[in-house]
Amino acid sequence: MRNAIRKKVETLFSSAGVSFVGNSPWDLKIKNDSFYERVAAKGSLGFGEAYMDGWFESEKLDQTIYKVVKAGLERKGGKSWRDLLLFVLSRLINQQDRSRAFEVGERHYDIGNDLFQEMLDPELVYSCAYWKKAKNLAEAQINKLDLICRKIKLKPGMKILDIGCGWGGFARYAAKRYGANVVGISVSKEQLSLATDLSKGLNIEYRLQDYRAVNESFDRIVSIGQMEHVGFKNYATYMKIAYRCLKEGGLFLLHTIGSNDTSRVGDAWIEKYIFPNSLLPSSAQLTKAAEKLFVLEDLQNFGSYYDQTLMAWYNNFEKSWKKLGSKYGERFYRMWKFYLLACAGAFRARKLQLWQFVFSKDMEGVYEGVR
Template sequence: MDAALQARVTTLLHDAGIEVGGPCGHDIQVHDRRFFARVIAGGSLALGESYMDGWWDARQLDDLLLRLMQAHLDQRVQGWRDLADAVRARVLNAQAGQGSYEVGRRHYDLGNDLYQAMLGRRLVYSCGYWPKARDLDGAQEAKLDLVCRKLGLRPGQRVLDIGCGWGEALKFASERYGVSGVGVTISEEQSTHARELCAGLPVEIRLQDYRQLDEHFDAVFSIGMFEHVGVRNYRHFFDVARRCLAPHGLLLLHTIGGNVSRYRTDPWIARYIFPNSMLPSAAQITRAFEGRFVLEDWHGFGADYDLTLQAWRSNIERAWASLDPRRYDERFKRMWRFYLAASMASFRCRHAQLWQLVLSPDGVPGGYTAAR
C-alpha cells in the first residue's frame, strides 16, 4: 500500500513538473517516507502540516507551490478534513459574534515585533503599489496616497477606517491631507500600537466590531479587512458603510479577491494563518452592494502583491535571528515560510487578485475621475 501511495503522489507531482528528489529548485526533497500517505489522506492541509513538521523541503518553495496550483492538484487530492471544513462553512456564520475576533487573537496579536520585522518602516499589512516604487516602503506610501487621492480627501473632513490595523493609513491621511478620523480593529495589539502611533493627531482608535458603528463620516475606507468579513456578512458590511457615509461621500474597498465564488478559504490557511477567512469573488461583492452603492471605479493590481510578499519574505528571513526563538520556534518559521510562499504562488498564477473599488451612495454628479 505504501509503495502504491508513493507512486500515486510521485505521478501527481510529475504531472505538475515536480520530481521527487530532483535537481531543480522547485523539486521536492522528501525526508520522511510517511509524507506520501499523509498527503493523500489530508490534501492541502497535510501538505502544509508536513512541511511544518520538516518532512519535506524545496529550495524554491514558492515555485513548487506555483506548479501545484497551476496543475490544480488541490482539486485532485482532498482530505476528509477538507470536506468537514466545507460543510462547516456552509452551515455556520463563523464571522459572527465572538468569531469575528478570533483572527485578531490568533493572527494579528501574534506579536508586533514579528510584524515590525517583516513589514518595513510602515506597519502596513496589505499590498503595496509598485508602478513607480523602488522598494517596499515606497510602494506602501504610494498605496496610502493612492487611497487618499481616490477618495478626494480634503482638510477638515472626517474619515472612517474599517479594520485600521496599526493605524498607519489614518496617520498618513491626517498628516498629509489634514483629516480627522476613527479607526476600528478587532486586534488588541494593533489598537494599542495605533493609539501610540496616532498620539497628538485628531484620530481615535477603537477596539470594536465594525457592525457596531452608527455615525457619520465624509469618507470611508477599508484596506485588507474584507477578507475576514465572510460571505454571509457582505451585505451587512455595505449596509454599515452606507449608513455611516455622508450622501456625497465615497467608500474605498481594498481587498484580495478570488476568481470563483467560494464559502471558505484553503484548509491550511484557515487552520494556521487566517481563521474564518474567505476571499470574495467579484460576483459576491457586486451582489452584496447592489442597490446600496454605485460602482465608480474598479482597479486591479494583483501582480503587485507578489512583489510585496517577496519584500516581506526578505525582511523576515533577515530578522529571524533577532526574534525570540521561544515565541517563534523552528516550526513557526516553517509555517510562516509556507504561508508567504503559498501567497506568492497564488498571486503569481493569478488565482488571487487585488482589487480597489470606489463606491458612491447615489453616483458622483458629472462622473468620477479615477486616480492612478
C-alpha cells in the same frame, strides 16, 4: 498500499512539473516517507503540515507552490476530510458572526508586534503595496496609501472611517498628509496599542470594535484588507453598514484580496494556522452585495504586485529571524515561511487577485479615476 499512494502523489506533482528526485530548485526533497500518505489523506492541509514538521524541503518553495497552483493540483487531488468539514460548517453556521469577530485578532494580529515591525515597512502596512514607480517596499506602501487618498478625493477636515485599521498606517498618512480626521477600528488589542503610541498628536481615534457596532456618519470610508475576514454570509451586511455610515455624496474604497472563483470555504491550512474564519470573496459576490446600495465608480486589479510585496515581507522576515528565533521557535519559522511563500506563489500563478473598488453614494457628476 503505501507504494500505490506514493505513486499517486508523485504522478500528481509530476503533472505540475515538480519532481521528488530532480535537481530543479522547485523540486521536493522528501525527509519522511509518511509525507505521501499525509498529502493523500489531507490535501493542502497535509502538505503545509508536512513542511512545518520538516518532512520535505524545497530550495524555492514559492516556485513549488506557483507550479502546484498553476497546474490546479488543489482541484485534482480530491477533497480532504477537513475541506468537507469546513464546507458543512459554512452551510450550518455563520463562522464570522459577532461572537467570532475577535478570534482572528487574538490568533493572528496579536502574535507579536515585534514580528510585524521586523517584517513590514516602517508604517506597518499589512496589505498589498503599489509598486508602480517604487524602488522599495517603503515607497510602494506610501504609493498605495496616497493612491487610496486620491481615489476617495480626500480633503482637509473630512471624517474617515478606517475599517480594519491595523497599526494605523493609513490613518496616520491621511491625517498627516491630507488633514483628515480618522476613526480606526480593529479587532486586535496589540495592533491598537502600538497604533496609539505611533499616532500621538494626530486627529485619530482608535477603537477595539467590530464593524457591526459602528453607527455614525462619515465623509469617506476605507476598508483595507478587512473583507477577507467578513465571510460570505455577511457581505450584504457589510455593504449595508458602509452605506448606512456614509454621508450622501460620499465615497467608499474597498481594498481586498479576491478569488477568481466563488467559494464558501477557504484553504484548510490557512484557516487552521494563519487566518481563522477567513474567506476570500469573488468579484461577483462583492458586486452582488453592493447592488441597490452603491454605484461602482472604479475597479482596479493589481494582484501581481502582491507577489512582490510578499517576497519583500519574506526577505525581511528571513533577515530578522536571528533576532526573533528564540521567542517564536523553529516550527513557527517553518509555518510563517510557508504562509508567505505559498501566498506569493498563488499570486504569481494569478489564482488570487487584489482589487480596489470605489463605490459612491448619491454622488452627482463624473467620478474621475486615478492610477
